[in-house]
Amino acid sequence: MSEQNYAVVWLMFLSNLVDNDYLKIDHQNPKVFLMDAISSSFFLSGRDTDDVPFLAIPLNSMPFFTEVDWVEVSICRKLGYLFLESRDSSTYMLNFVLGIKFRPSRLDSFCLQGKENPADMRCNIRVFEQNPDDHTDVVFSDQSELIGLTVKEVDSTLDIGSELEQEEARSILAQSGIKGTYTNIKISS
Amino acid sequence: MKDMIVVKPDGTQVGSNTAPPLYFDFEREVLSNPSMNNKLAQFFITMGLKQAFPNKQGKNLFTWEDIMPNQMVTYVSSYHLINDKLNKGAISNGRSVMPILDSQIKDRQERLGFFSPREIETRYFGGGRSRS
Numbered sequence: 171m172s173e174q175n176y177a178v179v180w181l182m183f184l185s186n187l188v189d190n191d192y193l194k195i196d197h198q199n200p201k202v203f204l205m206d207a208i209s210s211s212f213f214l215s216g217r218d219t220d221d222v223p224f225l226a227i228p229l230n231s232m233p234f235f236t237e238v239d240w241v242e243v244s245i246c247r248k249l250g251y252l253f254l255e256s257r258d259s260s261t262y263m264l265n266f267v268l269g270i271k272f273r274p275s276r277l278d279s280f281c282l283q284g285k286e287n288p289a290d291m292r293c294n295i296r297v298f299e300q301n302p303d304d305h306t307d308v309v310f311s312d313q314s315e316l317i318g319l320t321v322k323e324v325d326s327t328l329d330i331g332s333e334l335e336q337e338e339a340r341s342i343l344a345q346s347g348i349k350g351t352y353t354n355i356k357i358s359s
Numbered sequence: 360m361k362d363m364i365v366v367k368p369d370g371t372q373v374g375s376n377t378a379p380p381l382y383f384d385f386e387r388e389v390l391s392n393p394s395m396n397n398k399l400a401q402f403f404i405t406m407g408l409k410q411a412f413p414n415k416q417g418k419n420l421f422t423w424e425d426i427m428p429n430q431m432v433t434y435v436s437s438y439h440l441i442n443d444k445l446n447k448g449a450i451s452n453g454r455s456v457m458p459i460l461d462s463q464i465k466d467r468q469e470r471l472g473f474f475s476p477r478e479i480e481t482r483y484f485g486g487g488r489s490r491s
Contacts, residue, residue, distance in 0.1 A: 266407030
């Protein structure tokens with residue numbers, strides 16, 4: 171079982187992103203937290219020389235970032251997101267989903283559209299270290315931190331988790347009393 | 360897939376580079392705004408964090424039901440200080456990233472106590488949120 175200190179780091183990280191308008195809670199499926207383009211650029215994507223896709227995360231987000239049970243990634247080309255799914259390892263119930271925004275060409279790192287079958291792909295998570303004084307100076311770890319996350323393609327956030335999980339999440343959001351501006355509902359005048 | 364990052368098994372990058380990532384500054388991204396919105400915090404806890412990090416039998420650093428905002432900030436601040444000591448430069452020095460144990464956090468908290476709201480305000484408020 172994971173150490174609890176990581177949980178409070180996650181809580182403050184997510185709250186800070188929302189407070190600063192860098193993350194929205196998806197109103198259709200509130201288990202999904204959508205990072206904006208700016209915050210998503212903390213991450214990199216690529217392939218190992220044996221052609222295995224990876225999501226690369228900054229060393230400064232370690233070890234808390236990988237102490238969640240990430241089990242699957244979903245590619246949504248329509249929305250331009252990679253969804254990182256945390257699930258209970260025994261029940262496979264969805265804990266929460268972190269949506270990381272990627273340009274379509276970058277999503278091809280995870281699965282080449284029309285040429286590769288997502289069911290055949292596996293994704294690893296690697297760590298990189300960035301020089302604080304020269305942000306172009308990036309060094310990758312020599313091994314992956316997490317390996318073998320399954321890959322699938324989805325059309326929307328409603329394709330993630332069961333209908334029951336989504337309904338429960340919408341009910342929690344409705345009762346939470348949090349501001350509407352924290353979600354991605356478009357307010358029209 | 361032109362412009363894609365390709366990394367060799369030893370971690371060295373081959374091929375063309377892409378735009379550098381945004382630098383993840385832990386203090387700025389996590390600790391710079393510790394005025395936790397209680398409703399928002401409760402939402403994240405209920406929505407998934409409580410399931411991802413359930414209370415542990417007998418070995419809890421805290422319980423989700425009882426934790427106070429100043430305790431959270433103290434734990435996260437301790438995490439950051441211990442992490443910096445253990446893992447700074449880990450990749451460039453070829454070291455594995457070490458875990459941060461609840462017992463290390465607990466030990467530090469027992470020696471130094473929890474931050475008071477005033478200490479938190481002094482240490483972390485207005486931590487500079489510019490990403491430029």
